[in-house]
Amino acid sequence: xxxxxxxxxxxxxxxxxxxxxxxxxxxxxxxxxxxxxxxxxxxxxxxxxxxxxxxxxxxxxxxxxxxxxxxxxxxxxxxxxxxxxxxxxxxxxxxxxxxxxxxxxxxxxxxxxxx
Numbered sequence: 001x002x003x004x005x006x007x008x009x010x011x012x013x014x015x016x017x018x019x020x021x022x023x024x025x026x027x028x029x030x031x032x033x034x035x036x037x038x039x040x041x042x043x044x045x046x047x048x049x050x051x052x053x054x055x056x057x058x059x060x061x062x063x064x065x066x067x068x069x070x071x072x073x074x075x076x077x078x079x080x081x082x083x084x085x086x087x088x089x090x091x092x093x094x095x096x097x098x099x100x101x102x103x104x105x106x107x108x109x110x111x112x113x114x115x
Contacts, residue, residue: 024075025076027072027081029072029084029095030068030095031068031094031095033093033113034111038068038112041111043092043108043112044065047091051087051090052087055079056078057074057078058072058079058084060072082098092107092112
């Protein structure tokens with residue numbers, strides 16, 4: 001008789017946990033670079049993906065180098081779109097209306113520096 005009670009209790013706990021979890025949010029951010037080989041550049045796509053992926057709350061990063069956009073899936077409880085833009089800016093790229101951090105720009109190859 002204990003088994004049905006345990007299963008019922010586990011179902012209630014799982015349903016409650018599911019009800020309180022917030023699904024991932026998604027934001028697309030426009031970036032700026034002059035690099036014509038951004039996909040393979042050492043300080044281009046790879047570096048930006050790494051910076052974003054290592055940021056707490058970011059679950060998935062997709063960069064479209066033709067449109068120069070970054071699409072990020074993130075946990076809204078841990079990070080906001082404004083903070084994501086700040087991470088991109090610290091990596092040396094403009095992120096929508098947030099200007100690139102000069103320290104981040106200095107670390108980029110010449111080809112990736114916005115002119």
